[in-house]
Each structure stands twice: as structure tokens, then as C-alpha cells.
Amino acid sequence: MANSPSTRTVALSAKSRMALMAGLALAWGVVPLLALALPAGNPLHLSDYALTLSGKILCYATVAVALDLIWGYAGILSLGHGLFFALGGYAFGMYLMRSIGHDGNYQSDLPDFMVFLDWKELPWFWHGTDSFVWSMLLVLIVPAVLAWVFGFFAFRSRIKGVYFSIITQALTYATMLLFFRNETGFGGNNGFTDFKRVLGFPITAPETRVVLFGLSASLLMGAIVLGRVLITSKFGRVLMATRDAESRVMFLGYQPLYYKLTVWTLSAMLCALAGALYVPQVGIINPSEMSPANSIEIAIWVAVGGRGTLIGPVFGAALVNLAKSWFTMSFPEYWLFFLGLMFILVTLWLPDGIVGLWRKLRSGRAAAPAAASAAPPAPAVPATPTAQPEAKAAGMSGRTVEGPVAKGA
Amino acid sequence: MKVAAKVPRNQDQAERENWDDSGSGRMAHPVIEGEPDLSHGVILYLEDITVSFDGFRALNKLTLSIDVGELRCVIGPNGAGKTTMMDVITGKTRPDSGQAFFGQSMDLTKLAEAEIAHAGIGRKFQKPTIFEHHTVFENLELAMKTDKRVRRSLFARLRSEDYDRIAQTLTTIRLENEADREAGLLSHGQKQWLEIGMLLMQEPRLLLLDEPVAGMTDDETERTAELFVSLAGQHSLMVVEHDMAFVEALGSKVTVLHEGSVLAEGDLATVQADQRVIEVYLGR
Numbered sequence: 063m064a065n066s067p068s069t070r071t072v073a074l075s076a077k078s079r080m081a082l083m084a085g086l087a088l089a090w091g092v093v094p095l096l097a098l099a100l101p102a103g104n105p106l107h108l109s110d111y112a113l114t115l116s117g118k119i120l121c122y123a124t125v126a127v128a129l130d131l132i133w134g135y136a137g138i139l140s141l142g143h144g145l146f147f148a149l150g151g152y153a154f155g156m157y158l159m160r161s162i163g164h165d166g167n168y169q170s171d172l173p174d175f176m177v178f179l180d181w182k183e184l185p186w187f188w189h190g191t192d193s194f195v196w197s198m199l200l201v202l203i204v205p206a207v208l209a210w211v212f213g214f215f216a217f218r219s220r221i222k223g224v225y226f227s228i229i230t231q232a233l234t235y236a237t238m239l240l241f242f243r244n245e246t247g248f249g250g251n252n253g254f255t256d257f258k259r260v261l262g263f264p265i266t267a268p269e270t271r272v273v274l275f276g277l278s279a280s281l282l283m284g285a286i287v288l289g290r291v292l293i294t295s296k297f298g299r300v301l302m303a304t305r306d307a308e309s310r311v312m313f314l315g316y317q318p319l320y321y322k323l324t325v326w327t328l329s330a331m332l333c334a335l336a337g338a339l340y341v342p343q344v345g346i347i348n349p350s351e352m353s354p355a356n357s358i359e360i361a362i363w364v365a366v367g368g369r370g371t372l373i374g375p376v377f378g379a380a381l382v383n384l385a386k387s388w389f390t391m392s393f394p395e396y397w398l399f400f401l402g403l404m405f406i407l408v409t410l411w412l413p414d415g416i417v418g419l420w421r422k423l424r425s426g427r428a429a430a431p432a433a434a435s436a437a438p439p440a441p442a443v444p445a446t447p448t449a450q451p452e453a454k455a456a457g458m459s460g461r462t463v464e465g466p467v468a469k470g471a
Numbered sequence: 472m473k474v475a476a477k478v479p480r481n482q483d484q485a486e487r488e489n490w491d492d493s494g495s496g497r498m499a500h501p502v503i504e505g506e507p508d509l510s511h512g513v514i515l516y517l518e519d520i521t522v523s524f525d526g527f528r529a530l531n532k533l534t535l536s537i538d539v540g541e542l543r544c545v546i547g548p549n550g551a552g553k554t555t556m557m558d559v560i561t562g563k564t565r566p567d568s569g570q571a572f573f574g575q576s577m578d579l580t581k582l583a584e585a586e587i588a589h590a591g592i593g594r595k596f597q598k599p600t601i602f603e604h605h606t607v608f609e610n611l612e613l614a615m616k617t618d619k620r621v622r623r624s625l626f627a628r629l630r631s632e633d634y635d636r637i638a639q640t641l642t643t644i645r646l647e648n649e650a651d652r653e654a655g656l657l658s659h660g661q662k663q664w665l666e667i668g669m670l671l672m673q674e675p676r677l678l679l680l681d682e683p684v685a686g687m688t689d690d691e692t693e694r695t696a697e698l699f700v701s702l703a704g705q706h707s708l709m710v711v712e713h714d715m716a717f718v719e720a721l722g723s724k725v726t727v728l729h730e731g732s733v734l735a736e737g738d739l740a741t742v743q744a745d746q747r748v749i750e751v752y753l754g755r
Contacts, residue, residue: 295624296612296624297621303613306602306604306605309596310596310601312584312585313561313588314669315589315616320621
């Protein structure tokens with residue numbers, strides 16, 4: 063038994079390493095080539111619109127991976143992750159606002175909205191935001207501190223399931239209302255916009271966009287690798303054990319509080335980084351990013367892609383957002399209905415999302431020939447060979463059966 | 472010169488005595504460092520423990536003590552307070568009044584669950600509570616006695632003696648061929664054994680076992696009794712059980728609980744002959 067390979071999974075298989083390299087080459091090699099070197103008329107040319115849309119989706123996908131880390135692996139459903147995303151965006155937005163310098167409408171030292179409000183000097187929390195380094199620190203520290211403090215009290219009080227989800231939802235809503243006020247000092251309902259440059263480079267230049275895209279892609283891959291390393295460590299196993307039987311974890315002498323807090327804070331920081339990369343690409347950040355609906359949409363990306371799979375949420379985020387882009391152009395009024403429908407369908411029939419479906423199809427195909435040759439009269443062949451033990455496990459723990467929402471609850 | 476030499480030692484000592492950071496994370500209460508004091512030969516001491524839930528007295532001035540290395544059976548009708556008693560010992564429920572000590576000096580009423588587990592009390596629940604989505608091997612790995620703080624878990628690697636320990640426990644609980652199986656796929660009896668194995672991995676001084684043979688076959692029950700008898704001596708065990716054949720096979724001292732306090736104590740034959748016991752429990 064001593065030489066059993068049990069649980070000694072390597073964080074990254076050779077195949078994953080290859081995929082990672084290919085991803086990086088694509089983001090930093092192929093995409094710049096297609097966007098910059100090819101003339102606009104070429105059918106392979108990557109337009110500004112396509113580049114920005116994909117960069118945006120990469121940021122969303124990072125948020126989805128971050129949510130999957132806590133929802134899929136720790137069983138904590140946050141419906142307020144949009145908050146951390148927006149805070150990261152705002153923190154970096156402050157730097158972008160300061161970088162406008164005198165090029166704003168009022169040609170003042172202060173950002174335009176402050177001139178408009180007739181403010182004479184920068185509020186204290188804006189000091190130092192003209193420094194890139196300081197604003198990047200804010201991007202990481204502000205959401206991390208908020209997440210840690212909130213998480214500490216919530217997890218210490220053993221708030222779980224739907225109660226936790228509702229509180230996170232209330233938190234993001236309350237912060238949205240706060241940011242809507244002009245007096246809060248973040249541009250009220252208009253937020254920040256009209257950015258001119260980032261680190262001295264013009265923000266709308268194709269080269270800048272290509273770099274932002276590359277950074278977004280790298281952040282996403284980094285998030286996946288980090289997630290993979292975490293969940294294949296003992297830390298990850300304790301986290302999943304907490305999800306499945308928290309009292310047992312405690313009676314084994316672990317403190318679930320600190321395990322949850324670690325992954326929760328990390329997840330918030332990943333969201334914030336994604337937000338910071340999102341803002342220069344879309345050119346605007348306003349309080350509507352904190353609206354409850356946005357945070358719920360993030361959960362839908364994860365559910366559609368497949369909880370607890372890390373790669374699933376990437377597909378979920380991409381699919382839902384591409385559908386959204388198409389719908390809001392073709393049938394804007396039906397988008398929310400479609401979104402709701404998709405969520406219901408996934409909850410009912412695809413509890414493990416797209417990735418779960420893919421796995422089922424693959425194992426079904428692998429087992430089908432064997433089943434066909436061994437036992438001809440098998441009416442429900444396709445999924446049975448693997449589905450059986452799965453269903454048994456689900457029956458005993460209730461995990462696979464419940465579907466995303468019920469699990470979080 | 473003397474003073475200078477003395478100060479660091481005092482600080483060191485004070486630190487070791489007061490705030491133990493070798494536990495799992497920083498806690499709300501100080502942990503008394505090191506071993507429970509077993510100098511008087513008693514490992515668990517409950518005195519006048521009372522617990523009420525909305526006026527209902529689950530435990531009523533319960534007094535009970537268990538010796539080091541002892542195997543003790545606790546029986547009693549439903550609602551006698553057996554599970555509540557375990558909740559008090561493991562820190563899940565705080566008593567309204569009374570004292571609970573682990574050894575001579577460790578006050579269980581002031582420690583959190585994880586601290587108590589760390590001090591050496593392992594608990595098996597009535598319903599087998601294992602990690603269904605982890606393999607049998609992983610279940611034992613997570614239970615293993617080690618530093619259980621976050622930053623250690625992030626970089627933890629199993630050493631070869633850890634593999635040996637897990638292998639040894641797998642043999643003890645007869646699951647050596649199921650090591651890589653998902654624990655949720657085990658039979659009910661096997662799950663009970665796995666949970667017992669997890670307790671053993673914790674290397675506890677005191678094991679609390681709530682109906683450990685529920686759902687086991689006769690054969691499995693018999694083997695469990697053998698295992699428990701062999702564990703007594705190196706560990707102290709408190710077994711709550713309804714299965715009289717199993718209690719008899721353990722051949723230990725028996726405590727009968729009724730309405731939250733001790734009704735009778737002694738070997739099984741004596742207890743079974745007790746008129747009050749027959750009235751409240753065995754006679755029905």
C-alpha cells in the first residue's frame with residue numbers, strides 16, 4: 063500500500079503545460095500578429111471590436127474562475143462577486159482618471175466630475191492615485207481587506223448557504239448605492255470614463271489594446287494554474303472536505319474558518335485584478351457594475367460551464383457573454399428571458415454544466431462499444447456504465463443531484 | 472548578568488504556557504500547551520453537567536469519569552442524553568453548569584471543537600461522517616495527526632512514514648483494497664470502519680464512539696468488538712451502543728444513563744440485574 067499512487071496527482075500534467083504554452087503563444091504571438099500586422103481588409107484581421115470583446119470576456123472568465131474556487135470547491139455561493147470586480151476597476155480607474163491630466167473637458171488638475179461638483183481639491187483617498195504602483199496596490203488591498211473582514215465575521219458566525227448568498231448580495235447592493243452618491247467621490251452614477259492613456263500609452267491605440275488583451279489572457283491562465291495548484295494541495299482537499307462535511311473537519315482538528323477565509327480573500331483579489339484590466343479595455347466603470355444582477359450573472363457563467371472544474375467557468379463565461387452580445391444586438395428585449403431559461407435548463411439537466419456533459423459523452427462513447435459487444439439488450443446504454451456509480455454517490459451525498467443552486471443553499 | 476539571563480527564559484516560558492500557536496490557526500481561547508495531565512489516572516472527568524434546551528433538561532447533573540486506558544460502554548434509552556454528553560465533551564454544546572475536564576487541567580468547557588480535537592479527543596458520529604467525495608486514502612490522510620494550520624496544508628507533502636501509517640491503518644480497518652475508491656461508494660459498515668480509521672489516524676487519547684456498529688453485519692460487529700478491546704490500554708474509549716450483544720462482547724464496565732444522569736454503573740450482568748435499570752430500559 064505504501065507505494066500507492068493515491069492522491070499524488072501532479073498539479074499540472076504535461077498536457078496542461080502544453081495547453082498553457084499554446085495559450086500564451088496565442089495571446090502574445092498570434093493575436094498581436096492578426097490585429098496589428100494584417101491590414102484591416104484582410105479576412106483574418108482582428109478588429110478592435112473583436113479584440114476588446116475577447117479581452118472583456120477573458121476578464122469575465124477570470125471572475126468566473128475566482129467564483130468557482132469558492133463555490134465549486136468550498137461550497138460557498140457568493141452573489142456579490144461583482145463588488146470585488148468593480149472595486150478593482152474603480153481603484154485602477156482612479157489611476158486612469160489622474161492620467162488624463164489636463165486633457166479633460168475642464169483642463170483642470172482635478173478629474174472632470176470633481177470640477178463639475180465644484181470641488182477645490184482632491185479628497186484624501188485620491189492622494190497618490192497618480193502613481194501606477196500605488197493604484198495597483200489599492201486594486202489588491204482594498205478588496206482583500208473588505209473580503210477578509212466581511213468573511214471573518216460571516217464565517218466565524220458560521221453563516222452558510224443561502225444566508226451567506228443573500229448577505230453578499232446585500233453588500234454589493236449597499237455599496238452600489240454608496241457609489242451612486244456624488245459625495246462619495248467616485249463620480250456618482252457616471253463613474254469614471256473618457257480615459258486618455260495608461261502608463262503614458264494612448265488607451266485606444268491598437269498596440270495598447272493588444273497588450274491589455276495579452277495581460278487579460280495571462281491573468282486568466284494564471285488564475286487557472288493557481289486554482290489548480292491550490293485544489294491539488296492538501297489545502298484543497300481540506301477545503302472540499304469542509305464543503306462536504308464541515309463538522310468532521312472540525313473534529314479532526316482543522317479550523318474551517320481560516321481555510322474558507324484564505325480562499326475567499328484570494329478569490330476577491332482575483333476578481334479585483336480582472337476588474338482592473340477590464341476598465342481600460344471597455345473605457346468606463348460605473349456603479350451599475352455592482353448591481354445584484356451582475357453578480358448573479360457571474361454565478362450563471364459558473365453553473366453553465368460546470369462548477370468545481372476550473373476550466374468549465376471559462377467556457378461558461380465565454381458562451382453566455384457571446385450569446386449576450388448577439389442577443390442584445392438582435393433581440394435586446396429577450397436577453398434576460400434567455401438567460402433565465404439557460405439557468406433553469408442547466409440546473410435541471412446539466413448539474414455539472416458543459417464540462418459535465420462533455421465528460422459524460424466521452425465516457426459514454428468509450429464504454430459504448432464494450433457494452434454493445436457484451437450485452438446486446440441494453441436500452442439505456444449510452445450513459446449507464448459510468449452513470450451508475452455516479453448516481454449512487456449522488457444518492458448518498460446529495461451533491462450531484464441537487465444542482466448548482468440547491469448546493470449553494 | 473543573572474537578570475539578563477533570566478528574562479528570555481521567562482518570556483519563552485510564558486509564551487509556551489499561554490498562547491499556543493501550534494494548534495490549528497489562532498483561536499479565541501488559549502490552549503494549554505502539550506499533554507493533558509494524567510497523573511491521577513483519570514482521562515475524562517465530568518461533574519454536575521447540566522444542559523437544557525428550551526426548558527428540557529438533556530443532561531441533569533451528570534457526573535462521570537473515565538480512567539486512562541479504560542474501555543467504557545454507555546447505554547440508555549433514547550433521549551437519555553448520550554449524544555448531548557458527547558457534544559459537551561467535544562465542545563459542540565456548552566453546559567449551563569458543571570465542569571468537564573480532560574486529564575487534570577484541561578477545561579473542555581472553554582475550548583473550541585478544533586482545539587479539543589487537537590488535544591486528543593476523537594469522535595465518531597452516530598451517522599458515519601466521512602468525506603464522500605474523497606478517496607479512502609485521502610480521508611485517512613486528512614485525519615492524520617499533524618499541523619493542521621492553513622499555511623502548512625498549502626505545502627504539505629506526505630513522508631514515507633506517513634504512507635506507512637496510512638497503510639497500517641488501512642490494514643487495521645480492512646480497507647487496504649479500497650484505498651483509491653471514493654469513500655461514498657463504500658458499504659455502510661465499511662464507512663463506519665473508515666470513520667474509526669480516521670479517528671485512529673488522529674492518534675487520540677480518548678475515543679468517543681457513538682453507535683459504532685449500527686448497520687454492520689454480525690461478522691463486522693464481532694471484528695469491531697475485537698478491535699476496540701485491542702485498542703483499550705493504549706487509548707481510552709467511550710462507546711455508546713444499543714446493541715447488547717456488542718456491549719457484552721466488549722466485556723467492559725457499563726454506565727446506564729437515564730433522563731440526563733447516571734442511573735447505574737458496573738459490569739453488564741450487575742447492571743442488567745438492577746431493578747431500576749430494568750424498569751427504565753431493559754424491561755421495555
